[in-house]
Amino acid sequence: MSEKVGEAGDATLKPTALLVMGMAGSGKTTFVQRLTAELQMANLQRPPYVVNLDPAVADLQYPANIDIRDTVNYKEVMTQYGLGPNGAIMTSLNLFSTKFDQVLSLIEKRSPDHDHVIFDTPGQIEVFTWSASGSIITETLASTVPTVILYIMDVAKCTSPVTFMSNMMYACSILYKTELPFVIVLNKSDIVNHAFAIEWMRDYETFLDAINQEESYISNLSRSLSLVLDDFYCDLKAVGFSSVTGMGMGDLMEKITDARKEYFDDFLPELERKREKARKREEERKAEDLQRLKDDLTPSASRYSSTRSSKAASRKASPPRGMIPPSELLEYRDQNEIPGSSNSQSAKEKLEDESFEQWIKETRAQKNKK
Numbered sequence: 326m327s328e329k330v331g332e333a334g335d336a337t338l339k340p341t342a343l344l345v346m347g348m349a350g351s352g353k354t355t356f357v358q359r360l361t362a363e364l365q366m367a368n369l370q371r372p373p374y375v376v377n378l379d380p381a382v383a384d385l386q387y388p389a390n391i392d393i394r395d396t397v398n399y400k401e402v403m404t405q406y407g408l409g410p411n412g413a414i415m416t417s418l419n420l421f422s423t424k425f426d427q428v429l430s431l432i433e434k435r436s437p438d439h440d441h442v443i444f445d446t447p448g449q450i451e452v453f454t455w456s457a458s459g460s461i462i463t464e465t466l467a468s469t470v471p472t473v474i475l476y477i478m479d480v481a482k483c484t485s486p487v488t489f490m491s492n493m494m495y496a497c498s499i500l501y502k503t504e505l506p507f508v509i510v511l512n513k514s515d516i517v518n519h520a521f522a523i524e525w526m527r528d529y530e531t532f533l534d535a536i537n538q539e540e541s542y543i544s545n546l547s548r549s550l551s552l553v554l555d556d557f558y559c560d561l562k563a564v565g566f567s568s569v570t571g572m573g574m575g576d577l578m579e580k581i582t583d584a585r586k587e588y589f590d591d592f593l594p595e596l597e598r599k600r601e602k603a604r605k606r607e608e609e610r611k612a613e614d615l616q617r618l619k620d621d622l623t624p625s626a627s628r629y630s631s632t633r634s635s636k637a638a639s640r641k642a643s644p645p646r647g648m649i650p651p652s653e654l655l656e657y658r659d660q661n662e663i664p665g666s667s668n669s670q671s672a673k674e675k676l677e678d679e680s681f682e683q684w685i686k687e688t689r690a691q692k693n694k695k
């Protein structure tokens with residue numbers, strides 16, 4: 326098990342970053358409020374560190390250590406850039422992501438005092454999951470501290486197999502995009518028991534039965550997709566939860582612990598492998614650049630010098646210093662054809678050879694005259 330994350334520090338001592346995502350109204354903010362309160366009650370000495378990344382939230386129901394709204398004013402962004410609400414949320418997040426290194430330094434500094442760092446994300450899920458800033462934040466966070474995604478699903482809205490399938494497709498897309506450990510939180514279990522959703526995930530036949538009762542044309546698509554998603558469900562961690570009552574807290578904490586372990590066992594080695602690959606690619610690129618620079622700086626005469634010395638004995642009259650007889654010049658070129666050299670370059674060299682030959686002839690003629 327690799328234990329190093331980022332450039333320094335024992336990763337196993339670092340807090341777990343929990344990225345809370347979910348569709349609008351799924352209960353993210355209520356969930357963060359509940360999780361914060363429960364973790365604080367469980368260990369008053371080590372409360373969670375909370376970061377709000379939703380610039381448009383009007384009333385934050387939990388105490389945030391870092392709040393995006395302290396850095397960017399979403400309403401001002403709207404007027405200044407002439408944007409609508411979603412564009413302004415996206416721009417605010419973009420502006421904030423440029424300061425994310427400072428957020429990370431703060432988290433690293435406070436690491437010894439916290440076991441969890443909770444991130445609440447914007448209401449419109451796509452603003453975070455499909456934006457460059459969302460990717461930057463997720464990737465830099467995951468390469469610095471053990472990170473787990475908590476995908477909040479409104480279980481009361483997923484009783485229809487088609488809606489359930491759509492939500493799962495979205496979860497699947499986030500999982501494949503981030504490749505991070507993932508826990509599905511079946512929220513609002515106090516309204517509708519989440520057992521049906523767990524059964525649909527675990528037993529394909531049961532889901533098929535439910536789908537067969539649907540009349541809509543989309544049920545055909547769901548049938549095919551459910552087969553594909555069967556693979557996705559295999560290793561998926563799902564837990565029933567209620568952000569209102571706190572039901573399912575113990576189960577959730579167990580899943581978070583498992584997901585953290587998964588980060589070290591699977592995600593981190595893969596991240597190291599990618600880093601190593603990128604490092605090698607960069608080294609190769611630098612070596613190529615250096616070689617190209619050397620080739621450009623080396624005067625053509627000195628490049629030919631070794632060939633020249635080996636032929637020196639067989640020559641009758643040596644040409645002036647730094648010049649090579651055209652026969653050798655041509656021989657050298659045959660042996661050292663530079664890949665990728667342009668036609669115009671070889672034409673230029675041909676012209677030089679011809680004028681050089683001309684010069685030799687003229688010199689010899691002058692000598693003969695004397």
Ligand SMILES: Nc1nc2c(ncn2[C@@H]2O[C@H](COP(=O)(O)OP(=O)(O)OP(=O)(O)O)[C@@H](O)[C@H]2O)c(=O)[nH]1
Nearest residue numbers: 348349350351352353354355448512513567568569
């Ligand atoms: N019964 C019940 N209601 C819940 C639960 N979680 C959230 N809610 C309610 O669902 C509604 C939406 O909750 P929010 O926490 O605002 O959801 P959100 O995902 O943060 O919403 P946006 O950020 O605006 O997209 C609120 O009325 C909550 O009170 C739950 O576990 N049970």
